[in-house]
Amino acid sequence: MSLDTRTILIETAIDFARLRGYTAFSYADIAEAVGIRKPSIHHHFPSKEDLGVAIVEAYMAEFARRLSGITVEMTDPLLRLEAYAGLYREALKAGRGCLCGVLASEIAALPPRVQLAVRQFLALHLDWLERTLAEDGGFGRLRHDIVPARDAGTVLATLQGALSMSLALRQPRNFEHAVGGLLAGLAHHSQ
Amino acid sequence: MSLDTRTILIETAIDFARLRGYTAFSYADIAEAVGIRKPSIHHHFPSKEDLGVAIVEAYMAEFARRLSGITVEMTDPLLRLEAYAGLYREALKAGRGCLCGVLASEIAALPPRVQLAVRQFLALHLDWLERTLAEDGGFGRLRHDIVPARDAGTVLATLQGALSMSLALRQPRNFEHAVGGLLAGLAHHSQ
DNA sequence: GTCAGACTACCAACTAGTAGGTAGCTTAAT
DNA sequence: ATTAAGCTACCTACTAGTTGGTAGTCTGAC
Numbered sequence: 441m442s443l444d445t446r447t448i449l450i451e452t453a454i455d456f457a458r459l460r461g462y463t464a465f466s467y468a469d470i471a472e473a474v475g476i477r478k479p480s481i482h483h484h485f486p487s488k489e490d491l492g493v494a495i496v497e498a499y500m501a502e503f504a505r506r507l508s509g510i511t512v513e514m515t516d517p518l519l520r521l522e523a524y525a526g527l528y529r530e531a532l533k534a535g536r537g538c539l540c541g542v543l544a545s546e547i548a549a550l551p552p553r554v555q556l557a558v559r560q561f562l563a564l565h566l567d568w569l570e571r572t573l574a575e576d577g578g579f580g581r582l583r584h585d586i587v588p589a590r591d592a593g594t595v596l597a598t599l600q601g602a603l604s605m606s607l608a609l610r611q612p613r614n615f616e617h618a619v620g621g622l623l624a625g626l627a628h629h630s631q
Numbered sequence: 632m633s634l635d636t637r638t639i640l641i642e643t644a645i646d647f648a649r650l651r652g653y654t655a656f657s658y659a660d661i662a663e664a665v666g667i668r669k670p671s672i673h674h675h676f677p678s679k680e681d682l683g684v685a686i687v688e689a690y691m692a693e694f695a696r697r698l699s700g701i702t703v704e705m706t707d708p709l710l711r712l713e714a715y716a717g718l719y720r721e722a723l724k725a726g727r728g729c730l731c732g733v734l735a736s737e738i739a740a741l742p743p744r745v746q747l748a749v750r751q752f753l754a755l756h757l758d759w760l761e762r763t764l765a766e767d768g769g770f771g772r773l774r775h776d777i778v779p780a781r782d783a784g785t786v787l788a789t790l791q792g793a794l795s796m797s798l799a800l801r802q803p804r805n806f807e808h809a810v811g812g813l814l815a816g817l818a819h820h821s822q
Numbered sequence: 823g824t825c826a827g828a829c830t831a832c833c834a835a836c837t838a839g840t841a842g843g844t845a846g847c848t849t850a851a852t
Numbered sequence: 853a854t855t856a857a858g859c860t861a862c863c864t865a866c867t868a869g870t871t872g873g874t875a876g877t878c879t880g881a882c
Binding site: 636668 | 863
């Protein structure tokens with residue numbers, strides 16, 4: 441059963457990290473929230489760096505699962521992008537940032553292996569977005585002058601930024617504005 | 632002359648905060664970097680919250696000065712936006728984040744007065760952007776269907792996100808991609 | 823009887839912050 | 853001109869609390 445404890449620890453740590461960042465959460469925080477003693481966490485994650493890597497990998501795996509789900513469930517690239525934006529909207533409603541967005545902001549303060557995991561996570565986003573932007577087979581839903589490798593970066597940047605800004609300003613409307621503008625800019629007949 | 636020390640402390644703290652965030656820098660870090668003893672910092676800034684507020688306000692004042700400069704020096708709204716993006720590019724080249732972007736990511740972990748200062752900083756950005764997007768008097772350089780209040784959020788989100796992502800991924804090219812896409816989307820005849 | 827998973831009881835290092843003191847400069851009163 | 857009070861700016865030495873992390877023990881399931 442203690443695989444459960446491990447999972448609960450990861451989920452709790454993810455929640456703290458999305459709210460406060462890596463540096464600002466402690467083993468003591470998690471111990472209290474989970475209802476376990478602090479040293480018991482070290483049994484599952486010897487060092488905080490281990491925990492950090494574990495939460496990024498777990499969050500990334502879940503994210504990859506959902507991205508695949510989007511790809512399978514819909515074929516219209518614009519709908520896919522809207523679904524992608526929906527993942528961020530979900531975070532916004534929960535009052536949490538995107539884990540990799542939050543950690544990216546403090547990348548220089550992260551232990552090396554956590555840094556690496558964050559970069560892989562971001563690369564996963566860019567990869568999926570690039571493929572999604574490139575696959576407009578027959579739909580003609582996206583602007584014709586789209587450059588997938590270029591515009592994937594714009595989509596990621598806008599959504600990460602919009603989530604972060606909206607959370608900080610406590611103005612969900614801001615997020616919708618940014619997303620609306622972004623998708624309108626990518627769609628055909630946007631003008 | 633010890634106003635100098637105060638200034639040096641603020642500049643050093645800003646640098647640390649832009650690199651690591653608020654939680655991850657300490658009085659000890661600054662003391663060592665400046666060449667002063669830790670308690671002496673408390674002489675200038677009794678609490679870390681005081682220091683936090685001071686660095687945000689100082690950074691915000693400098694930013695406001697530069698935004699005014701842009702408004703005075705050029706009238707073409709597209710050039711103004713390019714100059715605005717240039718401020719972020721400058722940060723990217725220095726390997727530093729935007730102070731308010733970094734702090735926004737850990738907003739929940741910040742002391743109340745620092746939170747407030749960060750929100751004011753972000754509001755300053757949005758305000759300037761909104762006015763810039765609204766003033767297309769006679770130029771016709773921007774798309775006609777621009778909604779300043781909406782698109783200001785998109786510009787802020789994209790640039791903050793692009794800076795953060797590019798720094799984390801160590802790929803300056805990513806920033807240029809995002810900025811290029813953003814400006815192309817705002818300009819008239821973008822299609 | 824082994825071993826995973828939890829515990830109690832620690833630890834060194836670091837956190838922001840305090841107490842109390844000193845050197846040097848400025849100001850004002852005599 | 854001298855003196856004294858008060859200021860700024862820094863110092864050493866310390867505190868209480870927190871950080872991540874360790875050692876060794878108990879317990880219950882296989």
